[in-house]
Amino acid sequence: MSEFHQEVTPLNRVVKEPSLTGGYIEYEDFDCSCDVLSSLLYTLFQQNWHQVGVGHIVQGGVLELEFPAAPKICILYDGYLTVVTESWHLHLCIEANLGGPHCKTPLELRKQRQVSRAAFYRRFNAEGIPRSWGIDFWNGASENLMTIFLPNPYVEGENLLPEGKPNLAKLELYEELRDIYVLGKKPIPFHTNPLKHPYISVCTSTRCLPSRKWQPIFDSLKAAVEKAGLDIEVRTSGCLEVCKLGPVVFYSEDKTWYTRVSPEVAENIVNEHLVQGKKIIEHYYPPVSKT
Template identity: 55%
Template sequence: MTANTFQRRVTPLNKIDIERLDEDNLFEYEDFPATFDVLGPMLHSLFQEHWQELGLGHVVNGSVLELEFEAAPTACWMYDGYLTVISQGWHMHLCIGENKGGPERTNSPALRQARQVSRAALSRQLNAQGKPQSWGIQFWNGEGEKMMSIFLPSPFLGAGEDFLPEHQPDLAKLAVYENLRQIYVLGTMDIPYETNPLTRPYISVCRSTRCNNGRDWQSVYDAIAVELKAANLDIDLTAAGCLQVCKMGPIVFYSGDDRDREHTWYTRVTPDVAKEIVTQHLGENQKVTRHLYPQS
């Protein structure tokens, strides 16, 4: 998806579903398009700008898992179809693009479809009187199974998740939900980005011991950092735990940019090769073929 095809105004689906939990509670779902160019901006804005107001986890019959952020996420990027968000002490992955199966693209079309978000909706839990009790976002995969839930701010809860006095809700906390609804469900406001922020290019160096086996990944990382600065390239640099090319390190991954969205993996990278990758591939869009993985 390139910048000139990105549409800032969402076309509403106009779909509302009701799911009854029991005699006293039900969920209302307002669907919005589960495309990468809709999910990407929404999730980026939530995790980068509203992380302190969110919870996320899983809700199934008999169990609930809810996590909160104690600080801003240290990473929010795409890798092989998965959005990865890294927080203190935990991290999450959510498949919002095509999970091809790493550099060798071993995943079948059926598996790719099964893993990817196929449906997304703003949700409200309503009581027996039809009054909302909680607000959030629900995702479903390609097999119709519920995936991760995002829990949005509740006007009934104060600091420390304590209930506010009855009839004194903090309605300002609904601002996040209402803003999301206007942009992504109703389509009355533009997406607040000129392009999908999750397509921003980045380059990553694998620091896994399985990849490096005693090799020095840090010198490769440092060489890339120096070369990026010298070339004045606006590309993020990260270090990753695993890039799916084990025992062939140091591994360098490039996510691609508007010229070419194709992911690229490099093996046996030295500091000198790292400099070539920056100047030749990132600067001139010419891959360093002798270090590509897999080799064609």
């Protein structure tokens, strides 16, 4: 695992794009490596979900979603950040998407999917006054992937505040994050990647045949992890890209998949692999040749 750096090196790259309405958008690019993006996105979605919105902007249409509560899931799997709320979810590729245990994603597609540029933005009106704040992400094909909407001092709920009476306190989140990720004035407030805390998960997909009985596997994993006193989260997941060989278990720390797992095998995975570092070869996927 690569070393985690709390200091962000400023890119010192500012781009201004004129608007046909007379104003312009100012972009301040920042480092979009996985550790940096993970720290920023965890801060936004897990710690400040009540202040931000997320969506997509193109000429003629805007999608904007708010978080009804803290996300139920905020996890990194095979390069994709997945955030799940009560009513919607999102995926954002912030690390190379290998394509499951067989690494089936072509190199060109990996580059296209992953965030290749990220920038804080401010939208200015024709008088040169900033009127909205946020963060944009682009993929390797320079397509806009997603926009995060930061608190706007001119807006309260669905209403515009009276002219000349903005709530400037709402800019605190923007200024704090900009100091860390754009200007490098403050360190990242984490000592490790917050999205890479180790976890072990069992697939609950209906495609996970021949057995869909994931609950006994989950219970066995959880009991064994607790008994061993490990700081590893036990969780369920959607499809782990190993269909028709269920139950399937995935360990995030070293990206290991196990198939046809029984409660007894689940206990062995914890006691032998997670505790002793010895993988259970008989259930390892892809299968290991015995020759």
